[in-house]
Amino acid sequence: MANKQFDVVVIGAGPGGYIAAIRAAQLGLSTACVESESYADPKGEIRLGGTCLNVGCIPSKALLRSSELYQEAQHGFQMHGISSEGVKIDVATMVKRKDNIVTQLTSGIKSLFKKNKVTLLSGHGKFIGRENERWVVDVNGEQVEATHVVVATGSKARHLPGIPVDNVIVCDNAGALSFDSIPKRLGVIGAGVIGLELGSVWKRLGSEVTILEALPDFLAAADAAVAKDAWKTFTQKQGLNIQLGVKINNVSVELNGTPSVTIDYELGEESRTLECDRLIVSVGRVPNTAGLGAETIGLEISERGFIVVDHNCRSNLPNIWAVGDVVPGPMLAHKGMEEGVMVAECIAGQKGHVNMDTVPWVIYTHPEIAWVGKTEQQLKNEGIEYRSGQIPFAANGRALGQGDTTGFVKMLADSKTDRILGVHIIGANASELIAEAVAAMEFNASAEDIARICHAHPTLSEAMHEAALAVDKRPLHF
Ligand code: FAD
Numbered sequence: 001m002a003n004k005q006f007d008v009v010v011i012g013a014g015p016g017g018y019i020a021a022i023r024a025a026q027l028g029l030s031t032a033c034v035e036s037e038s039y040a041d042p043k044g045e046i047r048l049g050g051t052c053l054n055v056g057c058i059p060s061k062a063l064l065r066s067s068e069l070y071q072e073a074q075h076g077f078q079m080h081g082i083s084s085e086g087v088k089i090d091v092a093t094m095v096k097r098k099d100n101i102v103t104q105l106t107s108g109i110k111s112l113f114k115k116n117k118v119t120l121l122s123g124h125g126k127f128i129g130r131e132n133e134r135w136v137v138d139v140n141g142e143q144v145e146a147t148h149v150v151v152a153t154g155s156k157a158r159h160l161p162g163i164p165v166d167n168v169i170v171c172d173n174a175g176a177l178s179f180d181s182i183p184k185r186l187g188v189i190g191a192g193v194i195g196l197e198l199g200s201v202w203k204r205l206g207s208e209v210t211i212l213e214a215l216p217d218f219l220a221a222a223d224a225a226v227a228k229d230a231w232k233t234f235t236q237k238q239g240l241n242i243q244l245g246v247k248i249n250n251v252s253v254e255l256n257g258t259p260s261v262t263i264d265y266e267l268g269e270e271s272r273t274l275e276c277d278r279l280i281v282s283v284g285r286v287p288n289t290a291g292l293g294a295e296t297i298g299l300e301i302s303e304r305g306f307i308v309v310d311h312n313c314r315s316n317l318p319n320i321w322a323v324g325d326v327v328p329g330p331m332l333a334h335k336g337m338e339e340g341v342m343v344a345e346c347i348a349g350q351k352g353h354v355n356m357d358t359v360p361w362v363i364y365t366h367p368e369i370a371w372v373g374k375t376e377q378q379l380k381n382e383g384i385e386y387r388s389g390q391i392p393f394a395a396n397g398r399a400l401g402q403g404d405t406t407g408f409v410k411m412l413a414d415s416k417t418d419r420i421l422g423v424h425i426i427g428a429n430a431s432e433l434i435a436e437a438v439a440a441m442e443f444n445a446s447a448e449d450i451a452r453i454c455h456a457h458p459t460l461s462e463a464m465h466e467a468a469l470a471v472d473k474r475p476l477h478f
């Protein structure tokens with residue numbers, strides 16, 4: 001029987017892959033998307049949406065919201081004159097709500113595939129060769145042929161040698177999103193994005209949280225002023241115990257009786273031991289290229305395991321493209337989605353590009369942290385002359401009304417041209433506020449452009465307006 005043939009086969013249905021497939025189909029290309037059983041439901045039914053929808057962005061934000069409400073009900077209501085004694089949390093209900101959101105969204109992708117006429121092929125996808133100018137991909141024993149293949153196989157949690165992850169006691173992101181109870185003592189290895197977000201969830205619910213970080217600097221990728229403010233808030237106000245510059249020597253797990261984990265580590269000259277009930281290992285992610293048949297067809301993979309691509313996500317082989325976490329760049333869902341659109345449009349003969357300089361970063365702690373563009377330390381290192389405007393939320397009427405005045409907005413603009421080079425926010429709703437800065441930077445706007453835009457009053461966005469005015473040393477409310 002002849003193999004099934006498509007214009008485009010996408011391998012992987014995470015944000016990079018499902019978006020590439022939908023956009024390719026919208027452009028009139030016959031398109032299939034291959035997804036393995038990685039996130040299948042208990043009945044074995046394939047779940048789409050990849051890491052992001054199943055064990056990443058979406059479930060983590062659902063738990064962050066539940067834990068925020070719990071904390072607010074316990075400690076935030078009193079100032080409004082609302083009493084809230086006896087507030088309780090039922091972890092099973094909280095986790096079920098999160099699971100329901102995941103189910104709703106993952107099945108939503110199936111509907112989007114149907115609507116856009118994307119064929120879903122269930123199984124592990126693997127290159128087996130090239131015939132008549134078409135790539136041949138094996139999907140669980142069935143062969144399909146495609147003119148173009150988009151690899152969007154994503155990433156998985158990096159584990160540490162000698163620390164086996166069972167996702168019950170020692171967890172990566174998957175297990176840490178589904179604890180069945182609140183651990184009294186939670187250990188976290190890695191004070192990156194996952195460590196801080198999930199550490200915050202369980203801290204708010206009542207765990208004593210200790211985060212062990214190898215680097216001597218906290219949030220080294222963020223603007224130093226933001227990192228300093230975040231450090232103060234997380235450690236002093238919220239009670240996260242974060243230890244920097246540690247070296248993990250040994251982790252042992254005791255499963256008899258009440259399970260516990262013992263971590264032996266060094267802090268400077270000192271040898272220390274941390275005992276905890278559960279451990280989250282969040283030390284970064286590695287690209288998924290194993291079992292893809294890359295070596296069979298000569299697809300170039302870098303030393304660090306990423307598929308090597310050009311600025312349009314073209315691999316070294318004709319008509320093989322790769323997007324998302326499996327290629328270099330920030331491992332962020334929105335970056336993968338942008339690449340997915342770009343690749344589909346390039347395949348359809350259009351032009352496309354992704355501006356990596358305006359990809360925003362968000363950390364969904366409380367306060368939230370968001371930034372786009374260069375940090376102050378990067379500008380200094382690169383010898384770029386800049387002007388800076390910084391406005392605290394304490395000077396913003398809406399923030400005061402909301403009872404949430406932590407943090408600030410900082411805008412950095414080129415001294416000569418006034419073009420915005422970076423915007424850094426720590427504070428409530430930073431994840432939403434950053435969109436204005438992204439739009440401004442995408443259109444090469446100046447600080448003066450933002451200063452001259454009418455911002456609704458009273459809103460948190462006025463802090464962005466004031467920061468732009470502050471670049472020119474003429475803030476009106478500070
Ligand atoms: P993935 O989402 O990893 O999807 C790849 C898919 O390919 C998977 O479904 C996998 O099963 C499938 N696959 C792999 N190999 C094969 C094969 N050979 N055949 C068939 N199928 C295959 N990013 C944000 O932007 N915002 C956030 O708030 C955020 N929060 C996160 C929270 C956590 C806890 C984690 C872990 C990540 C978070 N991320 C967040 C990162 C985000 O999830 C990833 O950047 C994004 O999912 C990458 O998309 P992708 O399509 O490249 O890969």
Ligand code: NAI
Pocket residue numbers: 160189190191192193194195197212213214215246248282283284285330331332361362363364
């Ligand atoms: P990360 O790269 O953000 O942080 C990992 C941290 O672990 C680093 O600070 C690193 O120095 C530290 N580390 C590494 N090895 C260590 C060791 N042996 N001992 C102690 N510390 C060690 O990675 P994380 O948190 O695992 O998240 C993975 C990726 O997922 C992120 O980089 C991001 O791309 C994505 N993500 C995005 C989110 C968002 O956009 N809000 C939320 C969560 C994840």
